Amino acid sequence: MGEFYREGAKSAKGKWHGRAGMSELTIPQAFDLALGHHQGGRLVEAEEIYRLILERQPDHADALHFLGVIAFQAGQNDVAVELIRRAIAVKPDYPEAYGNLGNVLRKMGRLDEAIEACRAAIGLRPEYAEGHGYLGVALKEKGCVEEAIGSFRQALAFRPDFPEGLNDLGNALRETAKFDEAAEAFRRTIELKPDFAEAFNNLGTVLRDKGRIDEATEAYRKAIALKPDYAEAHSNLGVALNDMDQLDEAIAEYRQAIALKEDFALAYSNLGNALKGNGELDAAIAAFREATARDPGSAVLGSNLLYMLNLHPDYDAIALAEEHRQWDAHHAEPLRRAGQAAHGNSPLPDRRLRIGYVSPEFFEHSAAFFLLPLLSNHDHGNFEIVCYSGVGRTDRVTQQIRGFADEWRDVRSLSDEELAKVIRTDRIDILVDLALHRIHGRLMTFARKPAPVQVTWLGYPGSTGLATMDYRLTDRYLDPPGLDDACYSEKSVRLPDAFWCYDPRVSDLTVGELPALAADHFTFGCLNNFCKVNAGVLKLWSAVLMKVRNSRLLLLAPRGRYRERVLSEMAARGVEPSRVEFLDRRSRREYLQLYRRIDLCLDTFPYNGHTTNLDGLWMGAPMVTLVGNTAVGRGGLSILSNVGLPELAARSEEEFVRIAGDLANDLPRLGRMRSTLRQRMEQSPLMDGPRFARNIEAAYREMWRTWCGIAENSPGR
Secondary structure: OOOOOOOOOOOOOOOOOOHHHHHHOOHHHHHHHHHHHHHOOOHHHHHHHHHHHHHHOOOOHHHHHHHHHHHHHOOOHHHHHHHHHHHHHHOOOOHHHHHHHHHHHHHOOOHHHHHHHHHHHHHHOOOOHHHHHHHHHHHHHHOOHHHHHHHHHHHHHHOOOOHHHHHHHHHHHHHOOOHHHHHHHHHHHHHHOOOOHHHHHHHHHHHHHOOOHHHHHHHHHHHHHHOOOOHHHHHHHHHHHHHOOEHHHHHHHHHHHHHHOOOOHHHHHHHHHHHHHOOOHHHHHHHHHHHHHHOOOOHHHHHHHHHHHOOOOOOOHHHHHHHHHHHHHHHHHHHHHOOOOOOOOOOOOOOOEEEEEEEOOOOOOOOHHHHHHHHOOOOOOOEEEEEEEOOOOOOHHHHHHHHOOOEEEEOOOOOHHHHHHHHHHOOOOEEEEOOOOOOOOOHHHHOOOOOOEEEEOOOOOOOOOOOOOOEEEEEOOOOOOOOOHHHOOOEEEEEOOOOOOOOOOOOOOOOOOOHHHOOOOEEEEEOOOHHHOOHHHHHHHHHHHHHOOOEEEEEEOOEOHHHHHHHHHHHOOOOOHHHEEEEOOOOHHHHHHHHHHOOEEEOOOOOOOOHHHHHHHHOOOOEEEEOOOOHHHHHHHHHHHHOOOHHHEEOOHHHHHHHHHHHHOOHHHHHHHHHHHHHHHHHOHHHOHHHHHHHHHHHHHHHHHHHHHHHHHOOOO
16 A cells, blocks of 8 residues: 555655754754655654654654654664554553554554554544555455455555555555456556556556566556566566567566565566476575575475475485475474364265365366366265365356366465365365376465365375375376385375366367378377477487487477477487577467377477376377376386387387487378377276276375275263
């Protein structure tokens, strides 16, 4: 909201000539002169006059109040609280002092006290617009967003031309996914105050939420033009540029943000994401570690690092387990030490169970390819399905998923603690995490153990590290029994067939003939996220291309200098740049059509392609995979085994090159494989939704029976 102010105060004209000139002024004149300096940003002069006034009149409420304001502006919050409280003690009916006290307490994180002070200010003057605004900000930070919106609207009812109030209203509306209303609030803010850089920045963010990236970029640039040292706007511009695959430009913006604000943890994390997208894994990890060092209390920043480590070839299951253990001890253990209330769920082993799914990805996202086959085939007679959605921008897939749920909860604006309370109130029996450490996951809700049984699945075949996560779903290919069981905080439950069940979401695309039959060359391809392409991958692919001389390679990769890195590294191994073609991101339909140009896919490691491998198989393009030493590196093996082609999973780099070379030199075999792959997929467990749902439901039932046995035998029952 607005900055500190004294309603009705007028700054006196004239200059301050030091202590000697004080005798020439009355106290009201001196105060007005001090206020003029204060409003003009001359804090040293203002503070000196306030103190001289207090020497002459120790109980001068306004001088105490505004001296407290200066202390706050200097970062001396404790001093500010003491001085403002003294002002209130002298003048109990002082709404502005209560409002400013609330603002200081909010900045200190003392939200309950801040709310109490703001309510006191409003009680003294119900039409006090700034007081309503301060209350709204405190309520919003406490997570009471709907109440905050009400306070902001009340502030604007008393003062419609209040740009700071409109800006804060827009921020609160955005948190509740009311993007159109939020954008309108920011635009009205800008009309009232055209040089309000923060409003342009906020408008850019809500436009990005709406998918209007070009307009968002323009808004961020306007914010920076108004305020070149605006670190947050530089970082947000970087995010928008990252969305547009302009990674070089994004990285430059993140670095500029960090140069302007050295302790900017989020900018470091954003930088890490961009570097990851370019395959610069070591630099990305360094950036993520810088982020966590600057904000060690952020579980989210820690999650960003953990997900990144799954991509790095130097981190095996043991190393990953240790990093996850440290994250759990730092962020989740304090919640466990605080104690968890017992669950009152009825321990009847065969009753209808309430299953809760928690996800930020109930929309047109790759997660939907696997969620819909499960949710559309659940047995609602035995399982009641509740979806906890963190989706900001809904779409037709959101509506489909919602249609398969017995109950739907929009929880995007809830804090992790509030979400945990909702889940407890809903009496969920088995709570399923669908994100792990991916962006917008809610693991700190699971750390509070709101359900008696908690399971993680789908985000990727890994571990949350949470001691409160009871189970992880996997299969025998991803996790051969006994191999890495001790490396997971959860108990591994191996589904009978596969970790995935796939729906391509496009039904009318044909496979097409083997491209090599009509071309004068053989085409390898990889359409995986480029963050999975590391130096070891490029080395192995180069060996394949050198073995199959008349061959090309198609890669989905961001534009920028990192394409040059790929060409340089492969050229050093004898692969001419003309043999590598880069492709931009595109719509799903256009992306799937690219497989009609690919004869054989080459998988990545240590993080295999998962969705992309399934996409390729469905479009008739098989892949050669290298079996890795972590679950994410055995995804290719799981998929190929379930489709009946385990022989395409190599156990060594030499075998990878041999398999790829043999297939490239046996076009009849590859052609037959291509012509039957879709049928293989459709007849395999990978596309058998009812079978997959029964397998998962059987796993849920066994988990529940285990809990019932424990509950029945626990003390106090």
